[in-house]
Amino acid sequence: MLFWGILPIVLLLLLVVIIAKVGTGIQGEQAAPIEKLNFEKIKLVDEGFEVSVLNSGPEAVTVAQVIIDDSFWNADFDPSPTIDRLGRSTVFIPYPWVQGDPHQIKFITSKGLIFTGDVIAAIKTPELSGERFMKYALIGFYVGIVPIALGLLWFPFMRRFSARGIHAVLALTVGLLFFLVIDTFEEGFELAINVPGVFQGTGLVWFGALLSFLLLIAIDQANERRMKKEATGRQISYKLATGIGLHNLGEGLAIGAAFSVGEAALGTFLIIGFTLHNITEGVGIAAPLLKDRPTWKTFVYLAAIAGGPAIIGTWIGGFIFNNTLAALFFGIGAGAILQVIYVISKMIYKESLVKKYSLVSWTNFGGLTLGILLMYATAMLVKY
Template sequence: MQSEVETLQSKPHKTMWIWGILPLILLAMIIYALFHFGTGVKDEPVAPLEVLDIEKITLTDEGFTVKVLNTGPDSVSIAQVVINDAFWNATFRPSETLNRLDQTVIDIPYGWVEGDPYTINLITTNGLIFSGEVPIAAKTPVADASRFAQYALIGFYVGVVPVGLGLLWFPFLRRFSDKGVQGILALTIGLLFFLVIDTFNEGLEIGAKAPSLFQGTGLVWFGALLSFLFLLALDQGNQLKGKTSGKQIAYKIAGGIGLHNLGEGLAIGAAFAAGEAALGTFLIIGFTLHNVTEGMGIASPMLKEQPSWKTFLALAIVGGAPAIIGTWIGGFMYNPTFASLFFGIGAGAIAQVIYSIGRMILKEAAKKNIAAVSWTNLAGLTLGLLIMYVTALFVSS
């Protein structure tokens, strides 16, 4: 009798799937009813709930082009456009009235002067004011072949060149003893620890500027958590298959650093797009100097292996080429929401690499019966932090 009951329980019932989706159907019905019939509370809000996000201001020969997104719960109508305290005519594409999540483009014919600052205020029919700033007026770069090539060259200088130069330290680093290799790995952790903090800071700063609807700061943490867990699962899967190697860790380091360098490219491209050429040039010099040490960090897990020149070339591209993509995005289609997500993914990837290298140090220390937190390792960690801190001083924030 008991076996018959177990057999019946083990067989999936034909209608069992209904119980799986029934709560979802009921939930959808409740939400639909709330949207169409309300909550039953008749009180009107004291103030209108209007939220406009000025996503982008483009400067052309004809004037300003402003892209606006309604991220609030209510519809918004723009009544007036004010530039530096002067009311100005404008045309709206498609309309001056925006429903929730609607987007409009405002064309403002204005004879702006290069180098001057401008404030663009949008006044709604309810009297709310939403502002956008143009710190230094300069014509927005047009995405043509010449500009693409120029930005690609900038990204190459900032990313591929310094990472490649850092990888040239590989023969020198191989001369170290086992204890010295441990110190180099600890130095790598110091380099990466500084990078992960810097990446989080940059991501959270950009996320705070993203439309509140998209929760930019939350995207940083979500991206970091998911990328960390993804790489951790990948790492553990390789360990179970016995495929873990120093080269794999080097590629993970290069990938994490590449995402960080993508963020640096964003900063440089955005600076040039905003007309801040002097700042952009200073960022190029600072990031190039700053990123040379990254190549050394990428090479450190392979010190006991014999990688080919093709491996070094691939690592330089993985670690440096994203700076080219970042420069393009920053110069032509910068979006703080996606930027914050990229920074979060990069931070999580770097954090997972720190975890992997830390495990390497602990495993090697246990194997050779030496202290994992030795004076050599502590000195290497401290030196890595100092190197990144000092070189970061050359980068203007």
């Protein structure tokens, strides 16, 4: 049995090796060179530019000439001007850039193709230091943790609602999450545009979402079979906080990246917008707890899980931003949020059957609509 299981794989590998070594048998000249260089990061230092590039094409690429603002310029390469497939090289260009001015960097390959990277407004790239590290942490704290905690403070008020009122609040949570998952997908797809083609940025977003959704569903079903009961309100709140935390990781990425390239005004604008936007997320996290008796520690943990990733995201965006990983994170976050929508919707449906309430009632519809409108209105403070 083992032999017949391994044999097709061995034969397939043998076929691939033969095609790679011998070829297809069809002779012909390449119509045009196939080369692809991706500018991963342009770092501005006192002496000039440090450009990190990735060869995402099918063959090795040799950078023959460097042009800065339409002038040919000398450059040093680490490790080499010839970059193998999926290889990286750092190009140091000693150039007297001007604070606040735009600059354009062009690489001309040995086959004559030109690849361009733009510096919109020149400013020295911030270096990792204890002071800046703590400043980014503070930004993430009052963008993520503080507004989530303020939203959780509505818990005592919501506890006074009737059964129908609790259903309306849960429906409001679903509305918040519907908007949030769409926004998360959009952010992921925007980043996917800048992902090197070989990594299939759009696919990363979809794969991350699908696999995280299915993984969480599988974990839920395994827990239900082992415990012989459905998830409690507290467990759902923790799942909700985890999904929102992944989304807030992306918000931190956006803020940190804005400050790292010198767009301080944009970064400040995003801080204010995200802070107001995230208060509604705290309300949604508290909703599944309305029938439980949580302690103050539960709320501290929920605020940390949902808001803490904004701190990590700000660090990543400010110091080591990577479009490929960011797109994947957004996809995983979207899948986690979709799974929570599924769980809360199932909860509302089953309770409506037990208490003989209509699932599609005016109160539920009103809660769902209000959740979407709240997120839409606060999102207007963030879009630019």
